[in-house]
Amino acid sequence: MxxxxxxxxxxxxxxxxxxxxxxxxxxxxxxxxxxxxxxxxxxxxxxxxxxxxxxxxxxxxxxxxxxxxxxxxxxxxxxxxxxxxxxxxxxxxxxxxxxxxxxxxxxxxxxxxxxxxxxxxxxxxxxxxxxxxxxxxxxxxxxxxxxxxxxxxxxxxxxxxxxxxxxxxxxxxxxxxxxxxVPSIPVKERLSYGSQVRVLQKSMTWLSIATVILLNSAVFGVYSYLAEYLKSVTNMSANSISLTLVLFGGANIIGNVIAGKLLTNNANKSVLAFPFALGIVYIIFFLAGQFTMPMAIITVIWGILAGIGGNINQYWIISAASEAPDFANGLFLTSANLGTTLGSAVGGLFISGMGTQYVVLVGILSLILSLMTILLRIYMSTPKQQLSR
Missing domain, CATH: 1.20.1250.20 (MFS general substrate transporter like domains)
Incomplete structure (x- = not known):
């Protein structure tokens, strides 16, 4: 089996x-x-x-x-x-x-x-x-x-x-x-469309959707302009930029493996720690942006966190709407795409208004907002008996 x-x-x-x-x-x-x-x-x-x-x-x-x-x-x-x-x-x-x-x-x-x-x-x-x-x-x-x-x-x-x-x-x-x-996989319990859509009546679902949009905005609002950042701020050569992007991709795959273990052991703590960890990376990213070797190292760490973040996004929505897994995963995909679009758009505004170096601010701002939605969802899902202790 x-x-x-x-x-x-x-x-x-x-x-x-x-x-x-x-x-x-x-x-x-x-x-x-x-x-x-x-x-x-x-x-x-x-x-x-x-x-x-x-x-x-x-x-x-x-x-x-x-x-x-x-x-x-x-x-x-x-x-x-x-x-x-x-x-x-x-x-x-x-x-x-x-x-x-x-x-x-x-x-x-x-x-x-x-x-x-x-x-x-x-x-x-x-x-x-x-x-x-x-x-x-x-x-x-x-x-x-x-x-x-x-x-x-x-x-x-x-x-x-x-x-x-x-x-x-x-x-x-x-x-x-x-x-x-692949064997035949019949649907054991067919859910009505209405029962699946009803997950949208839960405030936890909407908080989870908002979190995914913000976390994806935090990652891809900066990543969308990584090549430009490495070119204009770090002054990397074209070959070095290509190598750094490959390193990011490899690190992203490693992040997926790590994420499975983190979410299995303690999901809420992992989700709550994520904005802080990525925020620290972005602060270093901003301060060390002109130095090639530190940027290469921090990009690898960033890639690992980005891989973890993708898993967190999917888990956060599916755990809020576990009674309708197919619909919940669809919501995850749409939320992630909206987050990428939002982050890229806002990142472009920061670049045009302040310069390429400041695109990191879209990531930090998105992380601060995501932390608020994460805390609110954890608070709402915690039994009142625990809160009163």
């Missing part, structure tokens, strides 16, 4: 990697895509922004709509849609068709990711859930930070078509593995 669970989690992890890589991998080859389809780079960027918009819109709704269907059938449907979209992208010469082939699968993106977290959690004992989910999160991190350089390398070394074929290959492997090795 344990071997079967491990294989399922591995397939889910690779599946999530394939889905996230399809979303993020395009970022590294936008100039090549623009040249391939004879459009401007800004227009090619629609492949990224429209995908993200579709994910944000479908986050709460699509997992809810598919929550009553056999998990394996849903997995195969989503992987099939992604594989078909990737194949169309390889062979089409029309940018409009390529855009459609990207946006349609994007609406199914939250279904697979939400399902992966839910299925991984359901495959282990309750006390092992954070560790199982953290393994799936490795696929998220790898898709975000490992996929981009791999796809960029394939595009430059071979062709843009082969880079897109890499997306299709990963999804095809997971599709075949799901058919062969």
């Amino acid at each position: 344990a071997k079967g669970n491990n294989l399922l989690i591995l397939i889910l992890t690779i599946g999530v990697f394939g889905i996230i890589n399809t979303e993020m991998g395009v970022i590294g080859i936008l100039p090549s895509i623009a040249e391939h389809f004879h459009v401007s780079v800004s227009k090619a960027g629609l492949l990224v922004s429209f995908f993200a918009l579709a994910v944000a819109v479908s986050g709460p709704t699509m997992p809810l709509l598919f929550s009553g269907i056999n998990r394996k059938k849903v997995m195969l449907l989503v992987l099939g849609v992604f594989l078909l979209g990737n194949i169309v992208s390889i062979f089409t010469s029309s940018f409009t068709l390529a855009l459609i082939a990207r946006v349609v699968p994007a609406f199914f993106h939250p279904i697979y990711c939400s399902l992966a977290f839910t299925a991984a959690a359901a495959s282990v004992r309750k006390e092992e859930v954070p560790k199982a989910v953290s393994k799936v999160f490795i696929g998220v991190s790898a898709g975000m930070v490992v996929g981009v350089p791999i796809v960029s390398f394939i595009a430059s070394a071979v062709s843009i078509e082969m880079a897109m074929a890499f997306f299709a290959l990963v999804n095809a492997i997971v599709l075949i593995a799901t058919i062969l090795f």
Whole structure:
């Protein structure tokens, strides 16, 4: 049984990697895509922004709509849609068709990711859930930070078509593995749409959503401009910046492993400590921004914390709405995307108004606000008998 669970989690992890890589991998080859389809780079960027918009819109709704269907059938449907979209992208010469082939699968993106977290959690004992989910999160991190350089390398070394074929290959492997090795996973207790949506009536759910938005804003409001920061403030070379970004990505994966243990042992203390730990990192980041070696070291520590933060975000929402796990995971995905959008926007304002060095302030401000929502949720969830002692 344990071997079967491990294989399922591995397939889910690779599946999530394939889905996230399809979303993020395009970022590294936008100039090549623009040249391939004879459009401007800004227009090619629609492949990224429209995908993200579709994910944000479908986050709460699509997992809810598919929550009553056999998990394996849903997995195969989503992987099939992604594989078909990737194949169309390889062979089409029309940018409009390529855009459609990207946006349609994007609406199914939250279904697979939400399902992966839910299925991984359901495959282990309750006390092992954070560790199982953290393994799936490795696929998220790898898709975000490992996929981009791999796809960029394939595009430059071979062709843009082969880079897109890499997306299709990963999804095809997971599709075949799901058919062969994943057993039928029927929904044991089908929840009505109304009973799932009712989690939004709880103040804890909204506090958790606010926390996730703020914590993701804290991480990605700064990370979105890390390359620019390292270039203009630290004066790193292009190669050094690339290496530092790779180090951040590797550290992010390590953070996922650590997060599973932290959330298993003492979840509330881990969540409460997170804003303080990341806040200290950002203060050092600001003070040592001009020095190459300290910045490289602090970026690695930051990457580990960012990996832990992703797991904290998912746990914080699912623990507030555990009675509707599919819908809760959809809320997590949408909240995380909103946080990234908010942080990037505010970070841009700080840069334009004060300079690149001060982008760290969006992280610190978001952390202060997140600490308030975390404390409020812990206070509301603590039994009154304990508070009166």
